[in-house]
Amino acid sequence: MPMFVDTSPPGQCIFCRLVARDIPAAIVHEDELTIAFMDLGQVTPGHVLVASRRHAVTLTDLTPEEAGAVMQTAQRVARAVQAAFDPAGLTLLQANGAVGGQTVGHFHIHVVPRHADDGIALSWPRKEPGAQVLADYAARLRAALAEL
DSSP: OOOOOBOOOTTTSHHHHHHTTSSOOOEEEEOSSEEEEEOSSOSSTTOEEEEESSOOSSGGGSOHHHHHHHHHHHHHHHHHHHHHHOOSEEEEEOOOSTTTTOOBSSOEEEEEEEOTTOSOOOOOOOOOOOHHHHHHHHHHHHHHHHHO
16 A cells, blocks of 8 residues: 655655754754755664755656765765664665655655664565566666666
């Protein structure tokens, strides 16, 4: 079942309001293109959201410069999370669209510190369609990339 996605217009979504300082947030880092802040729903201590400052709903709505900047900020925050919380691992999660699990219609990446037995389950049904099907999928993607 698809999850709800907040589709507030640009400037009115919760993350745009946070960028504009209309609502309070525990901000970790910000620069010209990105903002990183503590997730209100801490999955584990140190759970941070890294978002684009400009309102972009999904990954495909970002400019290449914004996409690179968000990943660079996520890497920097991940290093800080490792230093501050000493997790055994990290999970980065980025969801697009309701069916993909996105709940806020503003691009963001979760940086989640991971510990043994933290209760987080990231598993999905694995399918192995075979070499020919994978080759066909790859051909479709190469054709789509050639059109971009």
